[in-house]
Amino acid sequence: xxxxxxxxxxxxxxxxxxxxxxxxxxxxxxxxxxxxxxxxxxxxxxxxxxxxxxxxxxxxxxxxxxxxxxxxxxxxxxxxxxxxxxxxxxxxxxxxxxxxxxxxxxxxxxxxxxxxxxxxxxxxxxxxxxxxxxxxxxxxxxxxxxxxxxxxxxxxxxxxxxxxxxxxxxxxxxxxxxxxxxxxxxxxxxxxxxxxxx
Amino acid sequence: xxxxxxxxxxxxxxxxxxxxxxxxxxxxxxxxxxxxxxxxxxxxxxxxxxxxxxxxxxxxxxxxxxxxxxxxxxxxxxxxxxxxxxxxxxxxxxxxxxxxxxxxxxxxxxxxxxxxxxxxxxxxxxxxxxxxxxxxxxxxxxxxxxxxxxxxxxxxxxxxxxxxxxxxxxxxxxxxxxxxxxxxxxxxxxxxxxxxxx
DNA sequence: TACATTGATGTCAGCGAATGACATCGCCGC
DNA sequence: GCGGCGATGTCATTCGCTGACATCAATGTA
Numbered sequence: 001x002x003x004x005x006x007x008x009x010x011x012x013x014x015x016x017x018x019x020x021x022x023x024x025x026x027x028x029x030x031x032x033x034x035x036x037x038x039x040x041x042x043x044x045x046x047x048x049x050x051x052x053x054x055x056x057x058x059x060x061x062x063x064x065x066x067x068x069x070x071x072x073x074x075x076x077x078x079x080x081x082x083x084x085x086x087x088x089x090x091x092x093x094x095x096x097x098x099x100x101x102x103x104x105x106x107x108x109x110x111x112x113x114x115x116x117x118x119x120x121x122x123x124x125x126x127x128x129x130x131x132x133x134x135x136x137x138x139x140x141x142x143x144x145x146x147x148x149x150x151x152x153x154x155x156x157x158x159x160x161x162x163x164x165x166x167x168x169x170x171x172x173x174x175x176x177x178x179x180x181x182x183x184x185x186x187x188x189x190x191x192x193x194x195x196x197x198x
Numbered sequence: 199x200x201x202x203x204x205x206x207x208x209x210x211x212x213x214x215x216x217x218x219x220x221x222x223x224x225x226x227x228x229x230x231x232x233x234x235x236x237x238x239x240x241x242x243x244x245x246x247x248x249x250x251x252x253x254x255x256x257x258x259x260x261x262x263x264x265x266x267x268x269x270x271x272x273x274x275x276x277x278x279x280x281x282x283x284x285x286x287x288x289x290x291x292x293x294x295x296x297x298x299x300x301x302x303x304x305x306x307x308x309x310x311x312x313x314x315x316x317x318x319x320x321x322x323x324x325x326x327x328x329x330x331x332x333x334x335x336x337x338x339x340x341x342x343x344x345x346x347x348x349x350x351x352x353x354x355x356x357x358x359x360x361x362x363x364x365x366x367x368x369x370x371x372x373x374x375x376x377x378x379x380x381x382x383x384x385x386x387x388x389x390x391x392x393x394x395x396x
Numbered sequence: 397t398a399c400a401t402t403g404a405t406g407t408c409a410g411c412g413a414a415t416g417a418c419a420t421c422g423c424c425g426c
Numbered sequence: 427g428c429g430g431c432g433a434t435g436t437c438a439t440t441c442g443c444t445g446a447c448a449t450c451a452a453t454g455t456a
Contacts, residue, residue, distance in 0.1 A: 091396045130328040159361035196394045198287035
């Protein structure tokens, strides 16, 4: 739905449209402005023209605003693994999925940066990020099992992939200029191969 | 310290000794009996003969009761890596550290089991566990850097070690009989080598 | 047209985690 | 014996989060 459509609808419909989007925007703005802890849910809701109660109808908790998008990322990773050509090795399928994720992050570069800065500044948010990454690993392992890969190979390949994702992403975010994230990921995978061979 | 000793001390000192230990014990008991969420800090404190406020003086939050022991584990991992003979490869140093941890878990087997059951049953606790594991990985990476290992090798080796720890530990906990955790960890490391070799 | 239903939001009350400020009072060194 | 210290208690408060119920436009249906 376009912005024009939103304007059109205002006053016609009972409420402003896109409540979830407004809440998300308000939350991000406030988290960036004053930090996560210093922002209350009441403030977020108020800035979005809604009430606290409504915030909690859209997001299970204050942290989830920054993470609900992980669901679609998970879907992409799983599909990439599932759709990999037969005969692709587990680690190659995982690597392909991780690189697709890398491409996506690269597209929304500034957004990724801002988001990561907020998360990095708060331990509670780091916890949430880690559990989302763990969920991604679990989902990838499950997708591998769906291809006939057994444990512990499936789990190990998935965990290795997440390790590469984390490390590459952190480096990429820390770098000032813009360099290629998927390429950095490929390099990390080959480093990992050398390291474990150690 | 035995119950008898506690009785002896009562009345001599102003308070029962070992407040922290009593809080920890009370918390574990309650978490096992009714689950983490269904237990209030007030109940824990009351069972330990203390107040809520005192609980928060010993533990930064309700979850930390189950995790404050991670500090000494981290120390052990770091020391093992630091003290590894010169010329030991990064992954070998990490493997050695992880196996030491495995030995420790094995000694307190029932305790590990009970604890893990509580954690597994609650997402908040899983989050906390993950961030502790991430802290362990970061500390091991730092110890490797202290040996002259550069990034991303140091980080990758540390993350790989944590992945092996996690997966082996989970399997070991799930198994009914008692089998050897360090040995399981060695096996997982060699699986990982095969997996990343693709 | 009238009426029932539905769905997104609001209102209100309340619990429990966490924190700051200040009080208490044995213990220990001087 | 006195004065400070340290472990604990008391009190008040903020904030995240939840359940129960109310509101009211839109939509469907007789």
